[in-house]
Amino acid sequence: MSGEDDGTVVRRERFSGGPARSFLSSMSDDERIFAADLAVDRAHVVMLAEQGVVGGDDTGTILGALDDVEAAGFDALPDGEDVHEAIETAVVERVGRVGGKMHTARSRNDEVATCIRYRLREDLLSALDSVRSLREALADVAAAEAETVMPGYTHLQPAQPTTVAHWALSYEGTLARDADRLLDAYDRANESPLGAAAFGGTTFDVDRERTAELLGFDDVVTNSMDAAASRDFLLEAVAALSSVAVTCSGLAEDLVVFANRGFVDLADDYSSTSSIMPQKKNPDTLELVRATAGDALGAYQGLATTLKGLPRAYNRDLQRATPHAWHAADAVTDAAAVAAGAVATADWPAEALESAAGEGFATATGVADALAAAGLPFRTAHEIVSLASERSDTTDGGADLGAVDAAARDVTGESLADLADPEVVAAALDPVESAAQRDSLGGPAPDAVGDALVAVLDGIDADENAVAARRETLSEAADKLETEVVSYV
Incomplete structure (x- = not known):
């Protein structure tokens, strides 16, 4: 078989052809790992030399051939089942039988x-x-957009005003x-x-x-x-x-x-x-x-x-x-x-966001919270606001202060003024105020957003540093490998 005596084939003739060869081949996907395979080859050969498995002269010959393969590029590789076999074949074609020492003590696996x-x-x-x-x-x-109020949704239905x-x-x-x-x-x-x-x-x-x-x-x-x-x-x-x-x-x-x-x-x-x-x-x-x-x-x-x-x-x-x-x-x-x-x-x-922020009586929860904060059981407050919602046209904002007062009278027998400060309730009905009042940890209020942003930016910086550190480790290893290769070539 051509080339067999000088070691220029990687596989025996029995396994080098046939209709299944193209089916077995991964070359169409392997360009992605061409550079990776060259690095792995170099590291392996350097290690073999350091361990005394391959002599220094042979090491230099193999590493020099790998440099030539890299310079020629992926498209210049000979046919093979995969990039690993193709690179090894290219090395053997360049330097003869000594190139076969590159695969000592390893498998394609x-x-x-x-x-x-x-x-x-x-x-x-x-x-x-x-x-x-x-x-x-x-x-x-x-x-x-910390103060830009917008509609918030659950189930794709208006829920509560929030911010962008x-x-x-x-x-x-x-x-x-x-x-x-x-x-x-x-x-x-x-x-x-x-x-x-x-x-x-x-x-x-x-x-x-x-x-x-x-x-x-x-x-x-x-x-x-x-x-x-x-x-x-x-x-x-x-x-x-x-x-x-x-x-x-x-x-x-x-x-x-x-x-x-x-x-x-x-x-x-x-x-x-x-x-x-x-x-x-x-x-x-x-x-x-x-x-x-x-x-x-x-x-x-x-x-x-x-x-x-x-x-x-x-x-x-x-x-x-x-x-x-x-x-x-x-x-x-x-x-x-x-x-x-x-x-x-x-x-x-x-403007468009704020206009839509209160649609569907999205401020209802804030109104119920205001009533509960004034001393009403939350379930009673919920009932009042629910009744006010039912009696109002929620397609255009929602209930007004009068509707809440009427509902309060029907549910409790008392006026709104007897149950809570009407000015507080009126503020809760406003989408901008509603969002601003929810200043709990992680809430939409501008102050809460400002606090959250500090932690967010710290986290982004930390992750950027983590990626940079990993890249630096890879770069240092590449430099170290190159130094070792140069010492043999």
Whole structure:
């Protein structure tokens, strides 16, 4: 067979062709981990040299060939079942039989598991960047719109007046937890499987901690079977990404509904028009953000179904599992970034929002609270306000002071003035006052929002620092690996 004597083939002829070769190949998905595989190859070869498994001259030859492969790029790789085989073949083609020493004391099983974790780390950090941008945009809206009163809904029915700031911070709070989940997923993915070989370890004196160090991993996955076979880190990462997507979907839905009601004006950059109806301004980008939840949850379902019931240790099914994670990472990162842009450039029409804030007698709860604060049992106050609501036209605001007085007389036999200060009740009927009075921790009152914003901004800064620290660790490891490579080449 051509090239066999000089070691320029990785697989025997028996397994190098046939109609199933293209079906077995993962090359169409593997460009994503091309750089990861080169880094893993370099770290492994450096470790083999340090352990005396491969001589210094051979090490330099192999590392030099890897530099050439990198310079030529992914598209120049020879055909192969996957990027790992293709890179090894390219190295052997360049330097002959000595290139085969690169694969000493490892398998494609631990190699691919390491490459996936290596690349996934950057994808999770990119997702965290997008989530942080969205949180910052929401915090900016909260700071600017702390006194902008708007309708608040439950069951899509008018409920209580709130503020744009209060609404914005409600989503920031969820995204903060989403960021925590992404950081947790990163930390559990940041363990090295390299050195586990096929699943049963190796007879060579490898230093797994050293390759982990050179690749920026915090630790190793200790059990070799677990290291080669487990993909729970992918499940956790896609679950965290799915949570972000669900949060963004809810945010997008709110903005679509608000735009329909004239409660928000989305920038043209985040809208589109109709091909036939020239008057239309459609929130298309946000509708696609909303749909991303389906992409992410579908990826999770596909991944979980692929992994379910697999026997230990490595099975080729795992090749079909990983693209689900890449798809989720790309879709969610892009969706969060677009949502951030839409929020940051939106305009909130204060007059229209305030006008709608009291519709459906949304101030009713505040009136009941005012009566209860004056000494009435809350259930009695609730009955009075409920009766006033029934007798009023709630399509245009709701009950007035006279309606509350009449209801009080019917329920208690006493006038409103005998039960509470009418001026206090009148204030509670006003949507602006109603929102301002709810100054409990986390409430919509401007002072409460101001207090919340301090903690929000601190949390965003802390997460930005956490991401920066992880990136710095990866950068330092890359520099260390490059220094070691240069010392041999």
